[in-house]
Amino acid sequence: MKRYIPNALTLLNLFSGCIAVIFAVNDNFVAAALFVFLGIFFDFFDGFAARKLNVQSELGLQLDSLADVVTSGLVPGIIMFKLLEIVESGWGEIDLSVGFGLPIIPLLGLSITLASAYRLAKFNIDTEQQSYFKGLPTPANALLILSLPLIMEYQNSDIINAIILNKWFLIGVTVFSCWILNANIKLFALKFKDWSFKNNVTRYIFILLCVVLLMVLQFAAIPIIIILYISMSVLDNLTSK
Template sequence: MKQYIPNALTLLNLFCGSIAVIYVLNDNFVGAALFVFLGIFFDFFDGFAARALNVQSELGLQLDSLADVVTSGLVPGLVMYKLFQIAELDWVERDSADILFGVTTFSIIGLAITLASAYRLAKFNIDTEQQSYFKGLPTPANALLIISLPLILEFQNNDTINGIILNKWFLIGVTIFSCWILNSNIKLFTLKFKDYSFKTNATRYIFIILCVVLLIVLHFAAIPVIILLYIAMSVLDNLTSK
């Protein structure tokens, strides 16, 4: 019976991602974010449960990636697609030549994030190196990065920040960065603890403390900062370890 528990958690991740898709398509970014957060929560604990119960399986690995394609791949791609639409790209003529099945051609640039996420997940499944570290940004972290943008618009409502987020070049830049960092060869540390000593986990403890401080001070605007901090600390950790 216990072998079904991790897969049930993975399916809950997929269920949450599916609901998030519905919310995004109805322009409800807050609802979508809530279910993405829940999906990522289940995504973390399915692996934890599999290890704790000693029931890891190839089926579980494949199912996990399939669920992540939706929650951490399709959802952020659709969010970016919607942000492109909201930004109202004035450099595109809104005539029949620029509409593909009712979709503004340039808005579908956002779906490149979905493709890059699926490619990363496929590579992860066949990569035997990523046991103690990640190679490239994990898809859940990237999903948090993208979903944070409409949350910043919704809750922090700063004209300067809004102008930056809804700038077409900023959105294009974020999309390119997202696709690149997902599939880069940069080694990023994990938050898995083999023991709890500060000496062997200094980077992890410092990162967690900084995350808490940033979230208290910046709220949702802290999420992009935390992702960049995560990458920067990983690069620094790699350099110092050498």
């Protein structure tokens, strides 16, 4: 019976992602973010449960990636599509739509979904990524994209809103997102083999900084945390050499 528990959690991740897609399509970004957060929660605990119960399987690995494609790949792609659609009027009077009135420029947002799927497929066949990641994990990238509408909703800053709703900023974030997902950069994983400070100094410092940043900056802290995560990983790689 216990072997079904991790897969049940993975399916809850997928179910949360499906609900998030519905909300995202209907422009309810806050609710979409809430269900993505819930999906990421299930995504964390399905692997944890599989390890603790010693029921890891190839089926679980494949199912986990399929769920992540939806929750951490499709949803952020739709969110970016919607944000680019909001600012599409800034492109002037040029007709930038294809058949059925589908706008071309916002479709760039879906490249995040494609890059996420590619990253997850690579992860499944890579035997090295046990204690670290190559490229930004899809849940972290999803949080980066979803933080944008949350910042606009809750930070209440005209300056920040103007930056986020700048078409070139959104395109830049999209390009960066696709690149960092599949970049050949080793990023540390928040997996503790033991609880000693010496062996986990980077992890403990990162977690502490995350807590402080979230308390001070709230949702605006998320993009900073992602940049911090990448920077600390690169620094950790350099010092380990």
